[in-house]
Amino acid sequence: MRWIIIAGTFAIGLFFMSYAACGKGNSVDSISSDTTNINDTTTRIMKIKIGSVVFQASLLDNASARAFQSLLPLTLNMTELNGNEKYFDLSTNLPVNAANPGTISSGDLMLWGNKTLVLFYKSFSTSYSYTKLGVIDDPKGLAEAVGSGNVTITFEMNK
Incomplete structure (x- = not known):
């Protein structure tokens, strides 16, 4: 009789431990949703080509970035402005x-207004408002790649 009570207590304990573990996000549903998020992130990786130099950039998950992504691939002749940015007026709002x-960082890809695409290649403080689209993951060498004048830049999704 003593073994039946011990075995029953053990079985009940296992049941509650399993139930508690599932309640903390370890269920099959939460694992599959995490995998979905990982896949969404990888589809938001973009290449920015400037001459022979290629930068990897990450697009944000917002309506503006998704609308920009739907326009890709784009090759744009971007205009120099202020010694810290290149811009292009898109045909679509x-x-x-x-x-x-407050602060712009080198590699920020932003929208000024509703159709001016801006790629910043130097960091500085600003009082202007922008919609952030994404950022170059490692902007080292970006200022040298874009140079001091107008430049042709290709934006495309990573395949």
């Missing part, structure tokens, strides 16, 4: 959610 970032 994109959704905006502008905010003042």
Whole structure:
């Protein structure tokens, strides 16, 4: 009789431990949703080609970035401005959610207004508002690649 009570107690304990583990996000449903998020991230990797130099960039998950992504691939003759950015006026208005970032970082890809694409190649403080689309993952060498004048830049999704 003593063994039956011990075995029953053990079985009940295992049941509750399994139940508690599933309640903390270890269920099959939460694992599959994590995998979906990973796949969504990899589809948001973009290549930015400037001459023979290629930079990898990550697009944000927002309506503006998705609208920009739908236009790709694009090869644009971007205009120099202020010694820190290249810009191009797109033919299509994109959704905006502008905010003042306070500081622009080298490699930021942003939208000024609803159709001006801006690639920043130097960091600085700003009082302007932008909608952030993405960022070059490692902007080392970006300023040298874009140079001091207008430049042709290709934006395309990583395949």
